[in-house]
Amino acid sequence: MGIPGLTLRLLNRGQWTTLEGRPQHSGADDKAERDERDQHGQIAIIDGPGLAYHVCGGYREDHNSGAAADLRPSYRDIGRRTTEFLEDIEAVGLNIHAIYFDGVLPHTKLATRKQRLEKIMSQLKEANQPITANVISRNRFPDPPFLVPAVIEAIKSSRFKESVRVVPAEADSYCAEEAIAYETRTGKMATIITNDSDLLVQASGRQTRIMLLTGLVRNRELDTVKAEANVFFPAKLASAAYVDSLIPTAFFMSQDYHLSFDAAVAKAKKTPLQNDTEFASFQKELEKPDYSTLEVNASVVEVLEQMDPRIAELAHQLMPEFPRTRDQPANIFLVPLLEDVSKFSAWISGQNIRNAAYRMVLSHQPRSCCIEEYTRRGISVHAETYRSKPAWREDMEHYTSIISGVRDFLPPRKATAAQRFNYIAMYYALAAFAERGHVLSQEEIIRILMKDGPESREELHASAMCQAAIYSLRILKQLLTLEKARHGLDEELSTLEDLLEEMPPLSALLERDAADTVDFWEDLAEGLLGTIDQE
Structure with a gap:
């Protein structure tokens, strides 16, 4: 860092x-x-x-x-x-x-990581300051969340x-x-x-x-x-x-931001650090950790190396070889999306999907083990705790049914894989929106699905919620692949994994394609609204 x-x-x-x-x-x-x-x-x-x-x-x-x-x-x-x-x-x-x-x-950088999330939230808060009644500033947003x-x-x-x-x-x-x-x-x-x-x-x-x-x-x-x-x-x-070594010099420079290199060298030469606990901690952070995957099955290592970094971090913490105390939670950090910080976190969308994925990987852990998911709550960082529960298989059956149903409804010859998964994501975003008393118009839904760029804070937030649902499915996909490598999958989970394997890259999922037209999305947007109204 x-x-x-x-x-x-x-x-x-x-x-x-x-x-x-x-x-x-x-x-x-x-x-x-x-x-x-x-x-x-x-x-x-x-x-x-x-x-x-x-x-x-x-x-x-x-x-x-x-x-x-x-x-x-x-x-x-x-x-x-x-x-x-x-x-x-x-x-x-x-x-x-x-x-x-x-x-x-x-784990020693937990506080630093929280501070970085808070910095992103401050950027979002500044960007959300209206230039006019309902317009957001386009030049102050943080870097793309899935960069x-x-x-x-x-x-x-x-x-x-x-x-x-x-x-x-x-x-x-x-x-x-x-x-x-x-x-x-x-x-x-x-x-x-x-x-x-x-x-x-x-x-x-x-x-x-x-x-x-x-x-x-x-x-x-x-x-x-x-x-x-x-x-x-x-x-x-x-x-x-x-x-x-330059590490003692860097240690003193880290303590005093005004200390020059030459002054820090001089200080390091005359200061004994053998018993300095702060220096020992500083030095350890610069060293390669003791944890390695040398003793891990090669097929599992291959999966870990193919994961997104934030998902890989969670997966590594749940490996038997990882140096985590029995009661220490495994952490995952979900960066704030390009959302309206005056509203609830966009990560509310897809939360049940992630919950099922977390419970699946926790089913192989001691009962005391849990996962702490760090997301935005208001303008602060909040950790939601997830524990193992036996009902996760029923949830997996539900997601298999949803994804396969959409695949039948929007077959490959009529819709791209990106469009199918965006349709699913919009369904979960609209449902989460409706639960909190928010409703989008058909025109707003079409603009979001066409990736036209938000015209209001409502659209900005709903678009972020779609992205949250998409990435939640990606988390499920990657953790299922790990589950397969470590423990194998039964027929039901294999079917779900096959369906999720059709997810295209993030650039295809999150950005407009030539196939995204008003004609394509118009009736589907109306149908999505009708589905939410019936629930």
């Missing part, structure tokens, strides 16, 4: 570097050239979350034009820009060796798919470990591309260089690709300061 203010105070210790090369116009993967680079220190190890937010930030800068700014940046466009970034990095001479995404964050899993899907659909790893720890520790392993194997330098300041002080190899995404500029001119960035050599930085 990084050490606040560290990068800024180390900027003058970096070296501005320019890399140039020629793009691979054919998109071909030249194995001989890649093998040659691998042997000569021309590899890039990438911090995945940092890459996703860097690309999204660039997209928003390009599209931020006041009132015309995009309310919801396009997942498709961000995915395309991500693969273009990777193509450019290879064009300037660095093989994409690995792209790591956080699969588990330490990271959407970027992962985009990379997995490209030629870089084999590089992606969702790891059972924070990405930075795996980046550092892989750089050390590469240097040990080849004697050459690895380049880590990141915005995580932790990597500026972690042990990552004697030659490893850290390339910061902040300030990184890429240019394409004719047949040339150029990348300019600030790079750091942590081992050389430590050597120049005459210290074995």
Whole structure:
């Protein structure tokens, strides 16, 4: 997650570097050239979350034009820009060796994660301030809520798919470990591309260089690709300061945001830290955790590596090998959606779906085990507790019936998979809306299903509720796949898993397609309203 203010105070210790090369116009993967680079220190190890937010930030800068700014940046466009970034990095001479995404964050960072959710809610609250009577500001919203899993899907659909790893720890520790392993194997330098300041002080190899995404500029001119960035050599930085490790220095800089690097080095040299519990805790957070999946069945590990990071985190916490005390809840954090914070949380939609999924995975845990789901409640973070109950199979039968029924009603020849799942999501969103005394018109439903962009706060919130229901089905899908790998599925659950396997990528589910027309959705919207009225 990084050490606040560290990068800024180390900027003058970096070296501005320019890399140039020629793009691979054919998109071909030249194995001989890649093998040659691998042997000569021309590899890039990438911090995945940092890459996703860097690309999204660039997209928003390009599209931020006041009132015309995009309310919801396009997942498709961000995915395309991500693969273009990777193509450019290879064009300037660095093989994409690995792209790591956080699969588990330490329990010690629970408070920090709550603060981040609260920051997002503050952004939403500011964006919800009306410019006119019922209009929301389009240029102050937080980043898209499903940015990271959407970027992962985009990379997995490209030629870089084999590089992606969702790891059972924070990405930075795996980046550092892989750089050390590469240097040990080849004697050459690895380049880590990141915005995580932790990597500026972690042990990552004697030659490893850290390339910061902040300030990184890429240019394409004719047949040339150029990348300019600030790079750091942590081992050389430590050597120049005459210290074995930069972690004590970083510790003092984390305690005093005004302390310079030189002053922190001097303080670290004269301060004994062997018995300092605060330092021990700080140091431990920078280390790779003891938990690993080396003893876990390979088929289960494969499933864990394919999960969305937030879902993977929950799954890892429920593994027998995970270092969690008997009474410590397993956590899942559901980021606030692009919603109206004056209303109830959009995650109310799909709650029963998630409840059934949680109870399924809890059925294999001790009775004392529970799941705490962190979501928005008002403008604060709230944890809802879920415990195992035997009735979850009946709920699964219900979802099998709903999804198969819609598939029969809207067969593939008449509707895309994205349209079918959006229809289901709208049903759950409307039901949750109606339970709380809210009603949408047919026209509003059509606009939401067509992904036209909200014209009011009601539409904004209902759209977020649709997305919540869609992602709840995705949680169910991924936990069912894990259940299959760990314990097997009976016929009923296998049928449900097969139905959920038809879910397309997030970019297809959450963004408009050519098939989304008024003619297609008009009668269906009217039917949805009628269904809710009958309940």
